[in-house]
Amino acid sequence: MPRRTLDNPLVPAVLGLLLEQASHPYQMLAELRQRSDSHAAAITRGTLYNTVAALNEAGWVAVQGQQRAGNRPERTVYALTDAGREELVRRLDSEIRNPEREFTRFFGAVTYLGALGPDGAVEALTERAQRLRERTAADEERLASARAAGAPRLFVIEAEYALCLARAETAWIDSVVDDIRTGALTWPTP
Amino acid sequence: MPRRTLDNPLVPAVLGLLLEQASHPYQMLAELRQRSDSHAAAITRGTLYNTVAALNEAGWVAVQGQQRAGNRPERTVYALTDAGREELVRRLDSEIRNPEREFTRFFGAVTYLGALGPDGAVEALTERAQRLRERTAADEERLASARAAGAPRLFVIEAEYALCLARAETAWIDSVVDDIRTGALTWPTP
DNA sequence: ACCCTAACAGTCTAAATAGACTATATGGCG
């Protein structure tokens, strides 16, 4: 029995999707997964249904009706309410205005980079940079083909952002690897 | 009753701290909070105790003993085991090698930037950039004074990383704001 | 000397999450 999941990153995502069109949770999930093939990949079914239920209780979304295709389970279609539309804008505004320190696994790992020793660090970092480069190339291609297919830039702006950060991270890693190799970054003798 | 919290970002952090010295959870928390004044700020007491208990069950850490200062609650001091040391290295290595798509609130918000309209977007983004700049300046200062106090660069490497990303984000925001103002990024007419 | 606040150390519970489980339908392949 779900209660109030009103502060999690899925909230704006769901409201945003519903801004475009009414939808049922399963479809939203497919949409989210496919759209940013992977960014939203961490989303689980349970969490999504839970969030939508909480949104419904809060009045940001409302049941628009039930649908049924063949003898499949019934789908409950939700639509954004006016309150939901306002809430979405409030959230987006606040989440953009306030930079939060959300930190990633990589950040946590880098904090104890020392434990890998110079050689281990160079090896691991080099592999990461390599993988990042591959991923970046793939993302660039996807972005380009989306644009070519006529997607307005505004609709793919988050991909540009992600690319920008990925490039910065790659450059940083390269510089650290370099510094270890040249001796500009050394391991303190214990 | 805690069970097995073996995959969360606190795990490497705790093991990393214990690599330096044996400690009790309350102290670890203080250390984490102070060390990266804010990055780790999201950590809650409950979660930490839970994680340490799980680590103990897994055998990565072991109880070193009980301490008591005056009539305060007893503190349970934990130390890293050999298995824990190996695990730490395994984790660090894997978390560095595999770039994961962990995405932030800002990323989620940018995805629906359109909903703010051009003016709202410019305003919100401008404020974020401003705040980022202030924070970056403060972080740079803290980093500089840590170095001046004799901290080896390796020990503050994660601060360099965070700064690098923050600068990239700021630059990206500036460029987007510019593009909106000059008309290089437009809102599709609905 | 006495009071108030902040630091200390930990436990406990309500809410949130991941992911297993249920059940039907479709499409491809042997």
Added chain:
DNA sequence: CGCCATATAGTCTATTTAGACTGTTAGGGT
């Protein structure tokens, strides 16, 4: 034509997590 893998939709439970709650002690002000 029957069988298996996958897609559709959703529910349910066991972990996890956030953060409120408990109680003690040191320090500062009056």
